[in-house]
Amino acid sequence: MIANQTMPYTHEDLVEELTHLQSNKPMLVSSSFAVENRTLQQISTASNTFYSHALTGGNGTMFIAVIGLLLCILVGYSYADSFSLWAQVASHIGLILFATAIKIGYVMRCVGLDGMGHMQL
Numbered sequence: 001m002i003a004n005q006t007m008p009y010t011h012e013d014l015v016e017e018l019t020h021l022q023s024n025k026p027m028l029v030s031s032s033f034a035v036e037n038r039t040l041q042q043i044s045t046a047s048n049t050f051y052s053h054a055l056t057g058g059n060g061t062m063f064i065a066v067i068g069l070l071l072c073i074l075v076g077y078s079y080a081d082s083f084s085l086w087a088q089v090a091s092h093i094g095l096i097l098f099a100t101a102i103k104i105g106y107v108m109r110c111v112g113l114d115g116m117g118h119m120q121l
Contacts, residue, residue, distance in 0.1 A: 055112025061105030
């Protein structure tokens with residue numbers, strides 16, 4: 001297990017590089033410094049909003065997919081005698097689709113957590 005893992009070009013690295021590049025520019029007026037700081041804050045706020053939306057979307061996708069997966073298991077296996085053949089076929093296809101949706105939701109959740117600075121195993 002790797003305890004400390006660094007990735008090239010994370011959000012923090014890009015913001016630091018942008019700050020460094022902007023600090024090497026000659027300052028013409030003091031108001032441009034305030035504009036540059038506001039731009040960096042807007043970038044940070046926009047990315048935090050994106051990551052929080054990714055986390056929320058991932059959690060929601062996983063929740064809906066788990067409910068759908070459980071319903072497909074009930075229709076396809078537990079109460080198969082109560083449903084038509086077409087419903088059972090649809091439930092077996094749904095098993096594949098909802099399992100895929102769980103994986104996509106998990107990846108979205110990982111992207112959101114990583115962007116917000118949480119360590120993951």
